[in-house]
Amino acid sequence: MSAYKSAEQYRTIAGRLTLPGHAFIDGDWTAAASGKVFENVDPATGALLGTVAACDGADVDRAVASARRVFEAGDWSRAAPEARKAVLLKLADLVRANAEELAVLESVDSGKTIKDCLNEISHEVPTFFQWYGELADKAFGKVAPTAEKVVAMIVKEPIGVVGLVLPWNFPLLMAAWKLAPALAVGCSAVLKPAEQTPLSALRLAELAIEAGLPPGVLNVVPGFGETAGQAIGRHNDIDAVSFTGSTEVGAYFLKYASESNLKPVGLEMGGKSPMIVLDDADIDDTLVSSAINAAFWNGGQNCSANMRQIVDRRVKDAFLDRVLEKTRALVVGDPLDPATDLGSMVSTEHKERVLSYIEIGKAEGAQTLAGGGASEGLAGAFVDPTVFDNVDPGMRIAREEIFGPVLGVIPVDGVDEALTIARDTDYGLHATVFTRDIDKAFHLAKRLPCGTVAINGFSEGNVTTPFGGYKRSGSMARDNGTEAIDQYLQTKTIWLSLK
Numbered sequence: 001m002s003a004y005k006s007a008e009q010y011r012t013i014a015g016r017l018t019l020p021g022h023a024f025i026d027g028d029w030t031a032a033a034s035g036k037v038f039e040n041v042d043p044a045t046g047a048l049l050g051t052v053a054a055c056d057g058a059d060v061d062r063a064v065a066s067a068r069r070v071f072e073a074g075d076w077s078r079a080a081p082e083a084r085k086a087v088l089l090k091l092a093d094l095v096r097a098n099a100e101e102l103a104v105l106e107s108v109d110s111g112k113t114i115k116d117c118l119n120e121i122s123h124e125v126p127t128f129f130q131w132y133g134e135l136a137d138k139a140f141g142k143v144a145p146t147a148e149k150v151v152a153m154i155v156k157e158p159i160g161v162v163g164l165v166l167p168w169n170f171p172l173l174m175a176a177w178k179l180a181p182a183l184a185v186g187c188s189a190v191l192k193p194a195e196q197t198p199l200s201a202l203r204l205a206e207l208a209i210e211a212g213l214p215p216g217v218l219n220v221v222p223g224f225g226e227t228a229g230q231a232i233g234r235h236n237d238i239d240a241v242s243f244t245g246s247t248e249v250g251a252y253f254l255k256y257a258s259e260s261n262l263k264p265v266g267l268e269m270g271g272k273s274p275m276i277v278l279d280d281a282d283i284d285d286t287l288v289s290s291a292i293n294a295a296f297w298n299g300g301q302n303c304s305a306n307m308r309q310i311v312d313r314r315v316k317d318a319f320l321d322r323v324l325e326k327t328r329a330l331v332v333g334d335p336l337d338p339a340t341d342l343g344s345m346v347s348t349e350h351k352e353r354v355l356s357y358i359e360i361g362k363a364e365g366a367q368t369l370a371g372g373g374a375s376e377g378l379a380g381a382f383v384d385p386t387v388f389d390n391v392d393p394g395m396r397i398a399r400e401e402i403f404g405p406v407l408g409v410i411p412v413d414g415v416d417e418a419l420t421i422a423r424d425t426d427y428g429l430h431a432t433v434f435t436r437d438i439d440k441a442f443h444l445a446k447r448l449p450c451g452t453v454a455i456n457g458f459s460e461g462n463v464t465t466p467f468g469g470y471k472r473s474g475s476m477a478r479d480n481g482t483e484a485i486d487q488y489l490q491t492k493t494i495w496l497s498l499k
Contacts, residue, residue, distance in 0.1 A: 007337035010114055013104045014336065020202035023053045023222060026066035027215025033058040038195060038224070043111040043351075044335050044344040044380040052198050055223035060190065060231035063219035067161040067188035068237055070216035077158050077186040081137035084184060088133030091211035092126035098207065099126075102200055106171055107335045109199045111344030111381060114336050116298060121200075124463075125176045131463045132180035132485070139185070139485065144493075151496040156489040158186035159264075160239035163232035165225075165253075166201065167244045168194035168346050169301040169403075175201045177467075178242050179218070181484040188217045190238065192229055194245075196346050198222035225249060234260045242266040242487055244303075244479075246401075247427075247472045266487045267474035268303070268467070270401045271429030274422035275306035275458070276444060278415060279314040281434040288322040290458035294432060295407035296330065296385050299342050300354075303473070304430035304452070304460055308391075308398055310418050313411045320369065320389065320409065327370045327385050327407070333378065342405060344381040351381035354404030361388050361397040366408065393421045401427075415440055419447060428470030432458050451478075 005013075021037070022029040030053075037051035053059075071077045076084065095102065102125075103117035110117075144152040164178040171193060182189050193201040205220045221228050229249075233241060233256030240263055243253050250267040257263045275294055281287060294306030311319050335343035345351040351374070358372055371386030383404055391398050391408035398408060412418045422431060428449040434456055435441050445453040451469040452461055461467060466478040478484060 002338065004115065004118070004338035007334055007339075010104055010107075010336040013100065014108050017101065017105055019050045019105070020199060020206075021050050021052050022202075023055050023059055023063075024202055024205040024218075024220040025059070025063045026219065027209055032056065032223070033062070040109065040198065041347070042108050042380075043347050044108075044382075046348070046380055049108065049199075052222050054227070055192075055221040056227040057231035059221050059223070060228055060235060063190045063221050064161055064235055064237050066216040066219055067190055070214055071158075071160055071188040075214040076183075076188065076217045079186070084186065085133045085136040087212040088129045088136065088180065088184060091208055091213070092129040092133065094207045094211055095126040095129065095204075096122065102172060102203060104336070105203060106197070106200045107343070110168065110171060110197045110346055111335050112298060113340050113343045115338055115340075120170065120173045125172050127463055128176040128180040132184040135482065135485070136184040149498045151498065153494040153496070155492050155494060156185070157492055159488055159490045160187065161237060162187045162189050162488055163235065163238045163241040164189055164191040165229055165232060165241065165243040165245065166191065166193050168196040169298060169303075171197040172200040172204060174244055175204055177479045177484075178244075182242075182488045183213070183217070185485050185488050187488045190219045190221060190232060192221050192223065192232055195222065195224050230256060233257065236261045238263060240264045240266070240487060242479075244268045246270055247474075250474060264487070268469065268479055269472065269474040270427060271303045271305070271469065271473050272308060272399065272401055272425045272427045273304050273306045273430040273432075273450070274308045274310050274425075274448075275432040276418045276422055276434065277309065277311040277315060277319060278418065278433075278435040278437070278440060279312040280436045281315060282436065283315055283318045283322055286457060287434050288319075288326055290432065290434075291319070291323055291407070292326050292330075294458040296327075296342060296405045299345060299383070300405040301346060301350075301403050303401075305403075306430070306432050306458065307402060307406055307408055308410060308422070309407060310410045310412055310421055312418070313413055316409065316411050320387075323407070324370055324387060327387055330385050332375045332382055332384060342385060345383055345404065346381070348381045350403070351383055354383050354402060354406070357397055357400070357402045357404065358383075358386055358406060361391070361395065361406070361408070364392070364395040364397065366391045366395060366397060371405070393424060399425065415444070419444060422448060426472045429473035430454070430460065430469075
């Protein structure tokens with residue numbers, strides 16, 4: 001028996017959803033101060049889902065004031081760690097209990113497949129709240145070595161009010177990545193979801209209050225980057241910002257910080273991640289599935305997508321035979337149908353951007369082996385999974401982030417050429433290496449300037465391992481793992497002289 005319902009059942013659930021349309025500030029729903037709204041559209045159908053409050057600086061001011069008030073009152077920031085732990089564990093349970101509703105909500109909002117949404121929201125999202133909840137009462141300070149009449153204690157304190165700015169490709173998962181460590185250490189938060197996908201974060205705020213989070217600790221301000229996002233970046237009473245998104249916008253947040261209160265900014269940005277397949281690799285199901293997943297998972301709308309697949313010429317034909325067979329079997333269609341492998345792009349505008357890169361690849365001389373355009377017979381923002389062969393490392397499609405379902409094969413001769421091409425990028429978020437030679441595996445892993453290197457299987461790690469990049473992928477951020485809480489803490493030394 002399938003673990004999933006039918007497409008018709010998921011459509012019925014979607015039809016019953018109450019879609020949030022207001023900001024969530026100080027524990028309550030509120031319209032934008034300006035009264036402005038923006039349209040929220042289902043990218044798979046083009047249907048209008050509703051309107052959402054278009055927050056701007058005035059709303060961010062209200063949210064920050066609420067977050068600061070409760071932070072200074074200490075209801076959350078000075079609560080016993082085990083009390084914060086209990087709330088986060090309850091929130092994890094509530095996410096699990098409402099996972100189906102949240103998954104359908106996110107699928108219609110983003111075009112992501114219901115299978116991916118259910119997997120992320122049933123398992124990964126609550127795991128983050130649970131893991132950091134469990135960590136809340138297990139972070140210890142230090143006592144420095146001193147002379148007998150002095151005690152020097154090094155303690156970690158919550159940094160204060162944090163601004164969390166989310167991308168649209170993993171809406172609720174990214175909210176959990178940023179919120180869970182921030183809440184665990186006692187911070188208050190002002191969270192801005194991407195304007196393309198605001199719904200699941202707004203519903204999460206409601207569940208957080210139900211779990212026992214004091215009003216004002218979590219505020220959600222939907223809106224646009226140039227209004228609400230910039231207001232967060234420039235706000236003098238926000239103590240730190242964590243941003244996931246494009247490198248271009250990440251640079252703006254550094255500028256905003258430099259022109260305001262010099263708040264620390266954590267940046268996890270784009271990528272142009274390589275997959276290296278050496279001549280000794282087994283072209284088996286694991287490798288082929290990894291190649292497909294690395295390029296096409298979430299429609300390629302993934303900052304660590306391995307679009308640049310650097311394959312030794314001696315195994316390239318066997319590799320492409322298997323990859324093309326699997327690519328042509330992928331089902332593109334209704335995101336609410338569990339039989340669908342690829343849903344829609346997040347918006348019509350993004351679909352056109354991806355298609356423009358595909359046309360650039362053709363014009364540059366890359367050989368189209370599969371896909372190459374919009375999906376026929378589908379009216380929404382759908383793009384067929386596309387495979388290019390004979391991609392040159394200097395082509396734009398090999399250097400710029402496409403963020404769509406495009407797999408490009410770059411043929412090489414040997415490990416040295418593979419490494420040279422893999423390193424030749426402005427980004428450094430992720431890489432995958434396939435080889436049966438452990439020496440070559442570690443040789444490459446040590447020399448690839450990437451935050452994560454997966455060997456013999458595409459993986460981004462899990463909650464226990466840091467996730468962040470080198471170079472223009474954002475070396476200032478390390479989401480996940482115990483390192484993630486450092487973004488939301490500040491260090492204080494207490495120097496006590498004894499009589």
